[in-house]
Amino acid sequence: MNKKTYVALLLVVGLMFVAGCGKKEAPPEQATAKPEAAAAPAAKIDPATVATVSGVAKFDGAAPKAQKIDMSQDPACKGTNETETVVVDNGNLENVFIYVKDGLGNYSFDVPKTPVKLDQQGCRYHPHVLGVMAGQTVQILNSDNTTHNIHPSPKDNREWNESQPPKGAALNKDFARQEVLIPVKCNQHPWMKMYIGVVKNPFFAVTGKDGKYELKGLPPGTYTIAAVHEKFGEQTQTVTVAAKDSKSQNFTFKAGAGGAGGQ
């Protein structure tokens, strides 16, 4: 009898110890060191398979006549100057910014080391529409004999406004985030306006006098191509290109559209 009790007691004690000490957990491994960015390796473009998309930006309807700008308020503003909002030649629309808006997935692109130039000459911007990659340097020159100030008013980038003396030293600026189009103006010469398209990829172009554009070096895939005009807003088209393809994609802007702000 006594023995049994002891045995039982021991059993209970033993059980308690087991219960009390048995639940020691191994220290958990931590998940902290894992960098999040390395989710998917950046894909590389194979130069042997790249395709091209090109086309023309058309204008449908009667083009408004370019108006002469009166620059008499500043004698240093020499030459003639006309409005550049809608420039149409033979139905071809100039100054349309065209870029790959979507479809590039995981590709990552190096930012070109060479700057793009923006010149102020004759109290006018050259070019009127400028494309640049996010992070790429924009070198701003003042070839005029008067002071300008460069004042972009972006939505998603940092706003700045800087003075540049006559023929002053070049200003080097960049835009960190994709934004199409950022209006730029000079407060002292209110007619001076231009637009900058900032894109995360190198596939962008601005239509010339003939309305033509070309996006080269695209890896095979399906893309949303956007054409943005300062007055008529944005149009998009989907284009699928196979390896070494050459596709054509035109855009047509109508006179009545836009005005109220595009997008």
Add this chain to the structure above:
Amino acid sequence: MAEQLTPDHDPIVTRSYALYYLVAILLLVVSLFWALWDEAYGQRPWKKYQSVFQERYGAFLKSARSQSAQAEKEIQGDSEYRKLADAADAAEKQAAPAMKKINEQLKEVSARLLAVQNVFTDKRAWVNAKVYEIETDDSESGKKSKQRDLDKYKAQQFTVEFPDGSRKQFNFEQLEEEYTALREEKARLNADLGDLLKPVNEAKTKRDDYLKEHLVSLTPEQIAGLQKKTADWDNKIVQINVASANIVDRCESCHMGIREPVKLTPASMAVKGAKPDEYAHAFVSHPDEEILKIHDPDKFGCSPCHQGNGRATTSVTKGHGDYEHWLWPLFARQNTESGCQTCHAADMKLSLTTGNVGQVISEGKFLFRQRGCNGCHRYEGYDREPEDLLNVQQQIKQKEEEQQGNLRQAAMLTRQADNAPDNATANRLYAEAEALKVANSRIAGQIEQLDFHSRDLLRDLKKIGPDLKEARTKLNKNWIPVWLHKPTDFRPTTKMPNFRLNDEQIKAISAYLWQMALTDKLPAAPKGDTTRGKELFETRGCLGCHSIGEGSEMQGGDFAANLTRVGEKVNYDYLFRWIKNPRVRTRPYCPYEKKDIGPEDYAKHNLPYQIDFEHSTCPNDGHELQVEQMTVMPNLRLADDEVADIATYLMTQRQKDPASYPEAPFMDDPKLKAEGQKWVRHFGCAGCHEIAGFEDEGRIGTELTVEGSKPLERLDFALQTKKAEEGKEVITDKAIQARLPEGPAKADWYNHKGFFEHKLAMPNIYDQGMMKPETEKLRMPDPHLNKDQIQELVTFLLGSQETSLPASYQYKPEDWRRDVQEGWWIVRKYNCVGCHQFTPGQQTSWQNVRRFQDPDWKEQFPPKLLTEGARVDPEWLMRFLANPALSQADTHRNGVRPYLKIRMPTFFFSDTERRKLVRFFQALSQQPMPYTPERLPVLTAKETDMARSLFTSTAAPCLKCHATGDAAHDKIATAPNFLMAKDRLKPGWTERWITDPQSISPGTSMPSGLFRKDGDHYVFAGPTPSSFEGYDKDHRQLLVRYIFQLTPEEQRRVSSQAGRAPAGKKARNPAGSTPAGVQ
């Protein structure tokens, strides 16, 4: 012994209780161990938390340390770091030979010093002892003999053996000299060593600082310290104990990461590969470091902000206070900011320089006022004017009584003096009587001030809704009952809540309001042009507060009414008067007589019927009249034709013909009036509106100042109690369910949060299923709030509690911070934030107006007021706020920025409010008050020439954009006139402004980069005029002095010299007649 007979069933032999005992023992043992276990662990769940924390945090630190070491290595690879490190090494190397020499010398000197010291201290002790004996010896002869001994001793020669083995003889004096000389030598050498090491140490500090500054996280050494602390941790209760405030918070016993100097997130504290568990969530660091910095947990604890039971350590539920017997459960995550209200009840706006902490509670506070909640519910601190007014009136009464008393007393004293027995007594009594008369004069001065103050208060008194005495002059009669039926049907965004009125109530209320309204006729107003009216409406400033268009078409502010259908409800003549000056009343109200005073009252006293702030006393009794409409709407100082254009445009804003509203003949039925009065009183209409016969009506709702700490049983869930406890939703309408911040109920909502949320989403929810007569139904109308608004208001209400914290914890600052606190009440009262930006990133109403999306129109935004207090002279600001046109004659303009289409309106602030606003701006920029203007040195003739040449050079075309007062030029100007600078601006600010305006008002038209730093001063960045040759002072200062001393003549002279072509020709310009936005 006879043989004993054993019974058949001897229990001792045949029965055993062992089993029972065993069971009992087992039970006892089990319960003993259970008790031990419970004591050690069951009641101390935090122990488990602490050991888990030790493991996970340890592992976290380990990886953090290797990352940090990696980062450290990378920084050490920087060329900049290498440069600094090399410099440190070079400095060390350079100092090495000299250091070696000094160290050797030091060693030698120290050894010599020691040798001398050994001998000297011994001798000095003897001498000192002898001197003491001489001093204390009573006899003259004894002194003498001892002196002789001393002299003899001092003349003795002592031998010092130097470390190099040499010996030298010294008498006591020489010994002392030698000792002092050696000590000085040693000190000098040490100082030399310090000088030598200084550059070395500086270089090393630079190197180490660079590392610290560039290392984002902590340094590996710092992390190692944390690791050690964590590894050495012994389980214990961590508590904050602030005896003076009766705070005992043991929260950190489990939330151990809350104050750690590294950012801990649930993901970083989770077991690898697993989702963050309860532990991971408990171990995070406090989400807002900045707020913790201001509210040091060692002073404030945790529970004053978060609530919960800070003392409880036995379970998570207990600690969080989520049980029946604890009255202050932890605030839900969505309502965390309720806790701010504990100490910040006196604030209208809470914010930090970074982050958005304080937004929810601030919006809640604002909504409470903006939606007119305080029309029915008293809340301490809100709508203070009527209470202050009453208070002031009582004070005046008291003072007047005091005066009477003094007069009586003085008369009595004079009588006593007249009959005094002697002159001395008489003179004393006369003096006392005179003192009383003088005191009365002082009291008269006080009364006068109180009178002024009460006039101010009368002016500050506003109502959230319009004056219904004007119902007849203003409104389309047939529109009134339609509106009352359900205001949101007519105007979805209206502030007016929906009062579930039945047809009889609507008829009676409409009839009462109509019949009680003033019957005066307004003069016929001239008609204007719709197109111009639209343009003016969208650009003059109306959209700063009002919106127009519905749904996605809506643009403008949400502070005041949406005017999409205003043409259906108003009379044109009234609208004209209202837009011209919204403060004009048809009749002034006399609070003393309690009636509206009319021309007949003035005629009786042969007075002209003129009512404004200068003519504000009652013709009948001289009491102060309410001469203004009690609206916050300001006067835009529009010319009559502009008023007509806008009014005409607004009359076109309708969705149906006003004539198509069904006739409402019952409104003239006198029998309905009494019934109407009853319902107007019942529903508390006068809480928001001025209504004849209800001028002094009190509030009808319950006070909400401490509603959050009302015991739960006193919140009447009525028939919904059971469902609330069961966590069932009682609102069935999907549209109303969508107003609940967290959607339909999923868990027990029998708590304050649940009550408030349901009440605000559907105020009559607690009437559901009850059979009540009309007069006993819940009166609270439906404020039709969305879920964000309900969340904000509930956060505010939950925090509205009686606090046990000492009064010193209340945020009631006495310094400049009080000015900030008071200012926000006014700024939000008049919606200054609708047009102006006060903090970077704050949205104004203009940012969503379509026209203003164009970059050219962005220049037309009202100025940002980010550093207003540092910018303007407070005296000037006082004048400007009183008259933003800065002119008595020409008022249809902006005083400072004539080029802006949006006009700064006149708010008719009382002096009190104006002064508070000025102090607010100064305080916001932390400028001391009163302001001491800087005196700028007068320019010499040469300096004037230089400054002028810079001012007019093509490289600094100041006058291209700044207005000059020349009408032709000012048409295209986009910046203020320089002539105003002297009175308006602070010179220091102006200097900072012309250096880098973009960092003061981001986005301004004024460009940065006009000056560049050259050594210790700034020079002009462009080509400098030749007169500057040899000038080595700051160019900015010169220019600022010139601007501050500019005279109109000088400005005329230089602007004509600047050779600007006359701007009369057509210039393309946004402020001109063709706005660029609608090309």
